[in-house]
Amino acid sequence: MGSVMRVIQISDTHISAEHAFFDRNTRAIKAWLLGQTCDLVIHTGDVSMDGAGAAADFEASGRWLADMPCETLCVPGNHDVGDLASIKAAQPVDDQRIAAWRSAIGPDYWVRDRAGWRLIGLDAMLLATGHPDEERQFDWLEQQLRTSLPVAIFLHKPLFVDHPDEGPRGYWTVLPEPRRRILDLMGRADVKLVASGHLHIHRQLRHGAIDYVWGPAASFVVGDSQEPLGGERKLGVVEHVFSVDGVTSRFIRPDGLEDLTIDPVLHILYPSPARDEQVA
Ligand SMILES: [Fe+2]
Ligand SMILES: [Fe+2]
Secondary structure, eight states: OOOOEEEEEEOOOOBOSSOOTTHHHHHHHHHHHHTOOOSEEEEOSOOBSSTTTOHHHHHHHHHHHTTOSSOEEEOOOHHHHOBOGGGTOSSBOOHHHHHHHHHHTOOSSEEEEETTEEEEEOOGGGTTSOOHHHHHHHHHHHHHTOOSSEEEEEESSOSOSSOTTOOOOGGGSOOHHHHHHHHHHHTTTEEEEEEEOSSSOBEEEEETTEEEEEOOOSSOBOOTTSOOOSSBOOOOEEEEEEETTEEEEEEEOOTTOOOOBSGGGHHHHOOSGGGTTOOO
16 A cells, blocks of 8 residues: 655745735635644745845745645745845845745755655746745755655746747746756656746646646735736645555635636835846
């Protein structure tokens, strides 16, 4: 009898100490989680609305993440630790932001071996920064992928939208150069699943032997400020069931969610026009 592991992926809660626009949704997600039996909850980033700028948002995030029904692991998003200076992020990833995440939320990359699987959380926000931790994470990833276990990877930004060989997708995905390095390393292992957040869209796409799952947001969807990327702009969670037979991923829609778009409150959340395109 093989063991079965139930992992619930949540994403993009955007918890704010200051703004309550999306609280009804994050409250509905939390209420649903509290009724679940699970082995792990994995949060694929943008835990906070502005942890990259305000310590109070990490404190509020910590309160939201408390009392989960099972161990909860998070990877950071751009709203948590900043984004790339090369795509004109108003809040570039730096030592201070990475340290604030680690002390408030936990490690930004991590590994867990459970139920015959290796689960790897990656800090997508380090990629293409040139920060010393970027190379440290690559070295570490190379080691973690030297395994005979089947592997699932969780990170904030998707590796690609349509195809692994596509060009840069700006704000929406990992840039082509680090994407290629990750895909090459992945090729040495038995990777079955790559699960991401950031787009506030649910989509499941099989490419080769790997399922690429976009986890839906728990807070808001993006309207016209997001180009069409495919998938469904719908709030919810994803259940991943791991067994000896593989992994099965399923969208779940907890009760009480309303697919609010960020657009009507964008000017309040992001008064600076420089950030108008950096909403997810
Ligand atoms: Fe994001
Ligand atoms: Fe987000």
